[in-house]
Amino acid sequence: MTELLNKCRADAEAHALAEHPREAVGLVIASRGKPRYVPCRNQSEELDHFILHPEDYAAAEDEGDIVAVVHSHPDASPEPSLHDIASHAASRMAWWIVGLRDGVATWHEMSAAGEMPLEGRVFVHGAIDCYTLIRDYYRQARGIHLLDFYRQDDWWHKGGNLYLENFEKAGFVATYTPRNGDVVLMAIGSPTPCHGAIWLDGDVLLHHLYGRLSCREVYGAAYRERTTHFLTYRG
Structure with missing residues (x-):
């Protein structure tokens, strides 16, 4: 299993390098218990933002269970931004972030969050609004x-x-x-x-x-x- 997860990270790093300087986005899916990385299209017109194409999400969901959402931080550390933290909480899924600085990849992983209550949420525009x-x-x-x-x-x-x-x-x-x-x-x-x-x-x-x-x-x-x-x- 460790080898397969490392292969997912390697494939995500290659995708991030190929998409540079735009953010890359993809999904880790598991089919019959075996994880693999699925690159997806980024619909965002901004370099430092991602919008995962809904058709790619649906196609990945048909192939297996979605394990994690993966995106890159070009020329930056993998530390999540405030928007990342809010979007991660809203998604209720695990997130992996690969940072690319000077061509070197580093990782930050966030576990799946629980369901957010409808009342008492902090406002973060575009993620929790x-x-x-x-x-x-x-x-x-x-x-x-x-x-x-x-x-x-x-x-x-x-x-x-x-x-x-x-x-x-x-x-x-x-x-x-x-x-x-x-x-x-x-x-x-x-x-x-x-x-x-x-x-x-x-x-x-x-x-x-x-x-x-x-x-x-x-x-x-x-x-x-x-x-x-x-x-x-x-x-």
């Missing part, structure tokens, strides 16, 4: 796995309109009256909808505001005035 909470609610409460989307911090002030551009791709349609578990979109400090929340029976929001812990809160006048859309899931 309002859309992460929506995705986790739908997975935990309804067994629905929503698409993920890369989101640059402060996108709502940079010409982006991510919620309106992508809600149909994620399986939602607009509605006029929210029901338990529907999504509420709000424009908070922005000309476009930049915040999403879950509407719950009793006129309560489950949401995660920028700079605050995730929580349940009464859907009061301040939020109603900033609401732009109600969305219901149709698949």
